[in-house]
Amino acid sequence: MPVTDQNRRPLSLFMTTGQVSNYTGASVLQDSLPAAQWMLGDRGYDADWFRDPWKRKG
Structure with a gap:
C-alpha cells in the first residue's frame, strides 16, 4: 500500500x-x-475506523 x-x-x-x-x-x-485537503481511495476504505482519525486531524 503506497502513500x-x-x-x-x-x-x-x-x-x-x-x-x-x-x-x-x-x-x-x-x-x-x-495533513491533506483530500484523499483518494476506493470504497473499501469507506469505513468509520479509517475515516474518524482523519476527521479528528481536521
Whole structure:
C-alpha cells in the first residue's frame, strides 16, 4: 500500500505478504500521514475506523 503526494511521488510504503488485507497497511500508515485537503481511495476504505482519525486531524 503506497502513500503518494499529488505528483504521485511515494511518501510511505507498507508491504505485506500476499494474503494480508490492505486494512493492515492502512491502519499502520494512517498515523504517519501528512495533513491533506483530500484523499483518494476506493470504497473499501469507506469505513468509520479509517475515516474518524482523519476527521479528528481536521
